[in-house]
Amino acid sequence: MEPTLLVVQFLNGIQLGTLLFLVASGLTLVFGILDVINLAHGVVYMVGAYAAASTFVRSGSLALAIAIAPVAALLVGLLLDRLVLRFLYDRNHLDQVLATFGVILFVDEAVRAIFGPAALPYPLPPAFEWSLELPGGATYPAWRLVIIVSGLVLAAILFGILHRTRAGMVVRAAATDPGMLAMLGVDIRRLFLVVLGAGSALAGFAGALAGPIVAVQPGMGDSVLILSFVVIVTGGLGSVQGALLGSFLVGLADTLGRSFLTDLLRLLLPPAAANEVGPALASMAIYLVMAIVLLIRPQGLVSLRRAAR
Amino acid sequence: MRAATRAPVSVRKLEGGSVAPLVFVALALAVLGADLWAGPYYVKLLTRAMIVALAALALDLLVGLAGLVSLGHAAFVGIGAYAVGILAEHGITSGWIQWPVALVASAAAAAVIGALSLRTRGVHFIMITLAFAQMLYFAANSLSRYGGDDGLTIWNRSDFGGIVSLADRRTFAWLCFVLLLSVYVALARLSASRFGRVLRGAKDNERRMAALGFAVTRFRLVAFVISGTVAGLAGVLLANLTEFVAPAYMSWHRSGELLAMVVLGGMGSLYGAILGAFAFVLLEELLSRFTTHWALLFGPFLVLVVLVGRGGIAGLLARLGRIR
Amino acid sequence: MRLAIGMLTATALLVGTAQAQELRVGFMATFTGPGANLGQHLRDGFLLGLDHLGGKLGGLDTRLFIADDQLKPDVARQEVDKLLEKEKVHFVVGVVFSNILLAIYKPVIESGAFLISANAGPSQIAGAQCSERFFSTSWQNDQTHSALGKYAQEKGYKRVFLLAPNYQAGKDGLTGFKRYYKGTVVDEVYTQLGAVDFSAEIAKIQAAKPDAVYAFMPGGPGIALVKQYFQAGLTKQIPLLSAFTVDDTSLPALGSAAEGLISASQWAADFDNPANRRFVADFRAKYGYVPSYFAAQAYDAAQFLDAGIKGAGGRLDDKAALRDALRRAQFPSVKGKWKLNTNHIPINDFYYVTPGKLADGTPAMVKGELVFADYGDEYAKDCPMRW
Structure with missing residues (x-):
C-alpha cells in the first residue's frame, strides 16, 4: 500500500508544481527583464479563473471557458501595464511592491463588488468526472492528470521557444543582461510587453485549470502569489529553468510534508504531540526549504547573473 | 562623488530638521484635543496610531537607513505581544517582568533571524524575512495552549504597581507618546552618529564601506536587532491596548502594511514613518466609514502615492518647506 | 428627572422626547476578505428581522451602526471601541468568527452594553468565562x-x-x-x-x-x-x-x-413553522438568494432583542431588569422553539441536513431526521451563572 500512496502523493506534488510553474514562469521573466516585482500577477490568475467560471456557467462549454481565460488575463495584464507597471520600470523594488499591492487591493475588492463575496460555481463537465485506477486500489482524478499534462506540454513549448528560437534567445539574453541587449538595439520595453502578455496568459490559463479544483472567490490569487514568489526566489530570479525546478521542489515539499510529516513524527513523539507539531511543521515546510536554499545558495538554485558574469 | 555631496542633505533630513518637532507638537496637541473635545474613542484611535507608528519607525531604521527591506517585521510585533499575553495567562501581570521579557525575546529572535537573513541581499532578503515571519506565524497558530488562531484574551493589562496605570486611557496614551518620542530621539541620534553613517554608506555602496574596513554585516545585524526590539515594544503596547493577542498580528499582510506606511510617509526620514502610520490608520478609519468597499479607494491611493508622491509625505513637506 | 422618565416610559415613547429612548445597536460582522460572504448573510438576516419589526426593536426608535471587523482581531477591537465609546450603543450584535468574538468580548461586557452573538460560540464564553452581559441566538461551536x-x-x-x-x-x-x-x-x-x-x-x-x-x-x-x-x-x-x-x-x-x-x-430553510415560512419567503424576495443558518440566527437576534426590550418595558438603563427580560424573552423563533441554557446559549434540536430542493425547486439544505433533541452544550456546567 505504501508505495502506491507514495506514487499518488508524488503525482500530487507534481500537479501542484505544474500549476505553480504556470504562474511563476511569467513572474520570473518579468522580474528578469525589467527588474520589476509584479505582485499583481496573482490577480491575473484570479481573473483567469473568474473569466473561465463565468463563461463555463453561461455557455456550458469548457473548451470555450479555457480558451477565454488566457485572453482575458492577457488583456488585464496589458491594461495593468498601461495604467501602473510602465511607470514603475525605473523605480526601486519597494515602490513596485507598494503600487502593485495597491492594485491587488483594488482588483480583489472590485471583483467582490461585481461578482459578490461568495464563490462562483465552476463544476467539471461529466466527461472529466472519472478517475484513473492505479494498481493497489488508489485512484487519480482525470482533471488533475489534465493539469499535469497540459502544464508539462506548455512548459515544454516554453522551453522550446526560449532555447530553440531567436526570439527566445533574445528573451533569455534580456533576462540575463537587459542593459547589454538594449545597447545592441533591442527594444526592451516591447520585449517586456510581449513577455508580460505571455506570462499573464499563462497565469490566466492556470487560473482556468485550477478553478474546478479550488474555490473561485475574491482573493484566491493571494496565496498563489506568495507560493510563486517562494518558487522563483528558491529557483533563482529571472530563470525559467529555476522556476521549473523551484515549482517542483515547492510542490513536492508541500505535498509530501502534508502527507507524511505527522506520521513520521508519530514514530518519535507521543501521538498528541505529533498531531500538534506535525501540521505546524508541514505548513512551514516550503518556507523552510526556501530559507535553507537561500542560506546555502543566496542567489537561488539557478543563478543567471552570476553565470553571466 | 555624487554620494558625498548628497550626504549632508540626507543627514539633515534624517534628523528631521525643523519638521520633526512640529510633528510631535502636533501629535501632543491632537492627543490633548481628542481627550478634551472629541471623546475617548479618538484618544484610543490616536493611541493605536502611535503604537503602529512605533513599529513603522522601527522598520524605517532598517529600510530607510540601512536599505534592508524586511517583509517580516510584524513577526517581532507579534513576539512582543505574545510575550505579554503568555505571561499574563500564567498569572504574571507585573510589567517589570513582562516588558523586559518581551523585549529580550524580540531582540533574541531578531538576532537569529537577522544573522541568517543578512547572508542574502535585495529581493532575496525580502523573501527570507518573509519566510521566517511565516514560520513564526504558523508556529503561533499551532500554540493551542494559548488559543491557537483564536488568540488569547489578556484579562489584566501590565501592572506597574501604581506608578503608571495602563487601565487609564489618558495615561496609556501619554505613555505611548513619551515612548514614541524617546524612541524617535534615540533613533535619530543613532542615525546621525557614525553608526548611522556607516549604514547609509553601505546602503549606497557596500563594497566601498567594506574596503574602508567596516564589518558591514555586523553593523546591519545591530540595526536589525534594534529594529526588531523596537517592533517588539510596539507589540507589548498593542497587546496592552487591545487586551488581546492573535497570530493575525503576525500575518504577512501586516508586514506589508508596515512597509506601506514607511513608503507612504517617506523613507529614511524616521518622522516620515510616523506620518505614514498616522495617515494609514486615519485613512483606513475614514474610508471604511464611507463604504465597506473602501479598498476600491485605498488601492488606487497607494498606487498614486508611489507614482506621483515621490518621497512620500515627508518628501511633500520638504518640498513645501523649500518653496517657502 | 431620570426616574420620572423611567416611570413614564410609555408616554415618553409616544411624544418621542428623551434621547435615552433611542435604541442604539451596533452590528459587527466580517464584510471584507474571505469571510465576507458570511457577514453578508448575517447582516441581511438581521436587517430583515428589523424590517419585519417596522424598524423598531422593543418599540423603540432604533439606530443601527454597522461595523466591519475585517476578520482582524485588533481592527475588531478598534471598531467595537468606536461602537461603545463614540456611538454609545446599548447592544453589540453579530460576529461571524470565534476569534473576533473573543477579541471584543472583554471590552463589551465590561462597558455595560450587551453582546449578542448571532453565530460564534467559543467554549471559553460558554463555560467558565460566561457573562450575564452575553447572549447567543446560535449555538456553542x-x-x-x-x-x-x-x-x-x-x-x-x-x-x-x-x-x-x-x-x-x-x-x-x-x-x-x-x-x-x-x-x-x-x-x-x-x-x-x-x-x-x-x-x-x-x-x-x-x-x-x-x-x-x-x-x-x-x-x-x-x-x-x-x-x-x-x-x-x-x-x-x-x-x-x-x-x-x-x-x-x-x-x-x-x-x-x-x-x-x-x-x-439546528435550522434549515424548509423548517415548517409560520415564522420560518415568512422569513424564508421574504428573505428570498428581498435579497434574491436562499438564507443560511447565519441569516436565520441573525433574524432571530432581532426578534430576541425586540422581545427582551419589550419585556423590560423599554428601559435600557436598568441593566439588571434588561438582563432578566432577555432571559425570559419569548418570541416565534424560526427554529420553531426558543429556550436559553443557564450560560445564555440556546438549547437546540439538531437535525441532520443534506442538499435538496425547496418547494419551488431551488437548491437548499433540507432537514433530515432529528439527531439531538433539546441539546444544551457541555460547557454550560462550568458557567457559574444560575437563574
Whole structure:
C-alpha cells in the first residue's frame, strides 16, 4: 500500500508544481527583464479563473471557458501595464511592491463588488468526472492528470521557444543582461510587453485549470502569489529553468510534508504531540526549504547573473 | 562623488530638521484635543496610531537607513505581544517582568533571524524575512495552549504597581507618546552618529564601506536587532491596548502594511514613518466609514502615492518647506 | 428627572422626547476578505428581522451602526471601541468568527452594553468565562460537531477519518465529534490554514479506506475539498460528513458535487413553522438568494432583542431588569422553539441536513431526521451563572 500512496502523493506534488510553474514562469521573466516585482500577477490568475467560471456557467462549454481565460488575463495584464507597471520600470523594488499591492487591493475588492463575496460555481463537465485506477486500489482524478499534462506540454513549448528560437534567445539574453541587449538595439520595453502578455496568459490559463479544483472567490490569487514568489526566489530570479525546478521542489515539499510529516513524527513523539507539531511543521515546510536554499545558495538554485558574469 | 555631496542633505533630513518637532507638537496637541473635545474613542484611535507608528519607525531604521527591506517585521510585533499575553495567562501581570521579557525575546529572535537573513541581499532578503515571519506565524497558530488562531484574551493589562496605570486611557496614551518620542530621539541620534553613517554608506555602496574596513554585516545585524526590539515594544503596547493577542498580528499582510506606511510617509526620514502610520490608520478609519468597499479607494491611493508622491509625505513637506 | 422618565416610559415613547429612548445597536460582522460572504448573510438576516419589526426593536426608535471587523482581531477591537465609546450603543450584535468574538468580548461586557452573538460560540464564553452581559441566538461551536458524531455513531460507521484545519476551532471541532462517536478514528489530519489543495489528504483517505470521513472545513477551503472529493470519485464510495462546510452559503458554488453529503444544523430553510415560512419567503424576495443558518440566527437576534426590550418595558438603563427580560424573552423563533441554557446559549434540536430542493425547486439544505433533541452544550456546567 505504501508505495502506491507514495506514487499518488508524488503525482500530487507534481500537479501542484505544474500549476505553480504556470504562474511563476511569467513572474520570473518579468522580474528578469525589467527588474520589476509584479505582485499583481496573482490577480491575473484570479481573473483567469473568474473569466473561465463565468463563461463555463453561461455557455456550458469548457473548451470555450479555457480558451477565454488566457485572453482575458492577457488583456488585464496589458491594461495593468498601461495604467501602473510602465511607470514603475525605473523605480526601486519597494515602490513596485507598494503600487502593485495597491492594485491587488483594488482588483480583489472590485471583483467582490461585481461578482459578490461568495464563490462562483465552476463544476467539471461529466466527461472529466472519472478517475484513473492505479494498481493497489488508489485512484487519480482525470482533471488533475489534465493539469499535469497540459502544464508539462506548455512548459515544454516554453522551453522550446526560449532555447530553440531567436526570439527566445533574445528573451533569455534580456533576462540575463537587459542593459547589454538594449545597447545592441533591442527594444526592451516591447520585449517586456510581449513577455508580460505571455506570462499573464499563462497565469490566466492556470487560473482556468485550477478553478474546478479550488474555490473561485475574491482573493484566491493571494496565496498563489506568495507560493510563486517562494518558487522563483528558491529557483533563482529571472530563470525559467529555476522556476521549473523551484515549482517542483515547492510542490513536492508541500505535498509530501502534508502527507507524511505527522506520521513520521508519530514514530518519535507521543501521538498528541505529533498531531500538534506535525501540521505546524508541514505548513512551514516550503518556507523552510526556501530559507535553507537561500542560506546555502543566496542567489537561488539557478543563478543567471552570476553565470553571466 | 555624487554620494558625498548628497550626504549632508540626507543627514539633515534624517534628523528631521525643523519638521520633526512640529510633528510631535502636533501629535501632543491632537492627543490633548481628542481627550478634551472629541471623546475617548479618538484618544484610543490616536493611541493605536502611535503604537503602529512605533513599529513603522522601527522598520524605517532598517529600510530607510540601512536599505534592508524586511517583509517580516510584524513577526517581532507579534513576539512582543505574545510575550505579554503568555505571561499574563500564567498569572504574571507585573510589567517589570513582562516588558523586559518581551523585549529580550524580540531582540533574541531578531538576532537569529537577522544573522541568517543578512547572508542574502535585495529581493532575496525580502523573501527570507518573509519566510521566517511565516514560520513564526504558523508556529503561533499551532500554540493551542494559548488559543491557537483564536488568540488569547489578556484579562489584566501590565501592572506597574501604581506608578503608571495602563487601565487609564489618558495615561496609556501619554505613555505611548513619551515612548514614541524617546524612541524617535534615540533613533535619530543613532542615525546621525557614525553608526548611522556607516549604514547609509553601505546602503549606497557596500563594497566601498567594506574596503574602508567596516564589518558591514555586523553593523546591519545591530540595526536589525534594534529594529526588531523596537517592533517588539510596539507589540507589548498593542497587546496592552487591545487586551488581546492573535497570530493575525503576525500575518504577512501586516508586514506589508508596515512597509506601506514607511513608503507612504517617506523613507529614511524616521518622522516620515510616523506620518505614514498616522495617515494609514486615519485613512483606513475614514474610508471604511464611507463604504465597506473602501479598498476600491485605498488601492488606487497607494498606487498614486508611489507614482506621483515621490518621497512620500515627508518628501511633500520638504518640498513645501523649500518653496517657502 | 431620570426616574420620572423611567416611570413614564410609555408616554415618553409616544411624544418621542428623551434621547435615552433611542435604541442604539451596533452590528459587527466580517464584510471584507474571505469571510465576507458570511457577514453578508448575517447582516441581511438581521436587517430583515428589523424590517419585519417596522424598524423598531422593543418599540423603540432604533439606530443601527454597522461595523466591519475585517476578520482582524485588533481592527475588531478598534471598531467595537468606536461602537461603545463614540456611538454609545446599548447592544453589540453579530460576529461571524470565534476569534473576533473573543477579541471584543472583554471590552463589551465590561462597558455595560450587551453582546449578542448571532453565530460564534467559543467554549471559553460558554463555560467558565460566561457573562450575564452575553447572549447567543446560535449555538456553542461544538454542538454541530457533536451532532455529527452522534449521527456517525448511530449509522454504525466503525472507522472514521477526521479532517480539519490546523487551528483552534478545528481541534475543538474534532473533539466535539469524538464526544459522541465511539468507533475507531483511523486518522486525524490537520490541514494548513487556507489550504486549497487537498490531493494529499484525499490520497491518505483512499489509502486508509475508512467507513466515513468527517470534515470541518469552513469557507473557500471547504468548497475546494468537496469539489476535489467529488472529482476523486469518493463521494459515492465513502460518505463525507461535514460541519460548516456544505451549507447554504457554499451550496451555490458546489452544485452537484455536494449531492448526498450530510451535515447537521439546528435550522434549515424548509423548517415548517409560520415564522420560518415568512422569513424564508421574504428573505428570498428581498435579497434574491436562499438564507443560511447565519441569516436565520441573525433574524432571530432581532426578534430576541425586540422581545427582551419589550419585556423590560423599554428601559435600557436598568441593566439588571434588561438582563432578566432577555432571559425570559419569548418570541416565534424560526427554529420553531426558543429556550436559553443557564450560560445564555440556546438549547437546540439538531437535525441532520443534506442538499435538496425547496418547494419551488431551488437548491437548499433540507432537514433530515432529528439527531439531538433539546441539546444544551457541555460547557454550560462550568458557567457559574444560575437563574
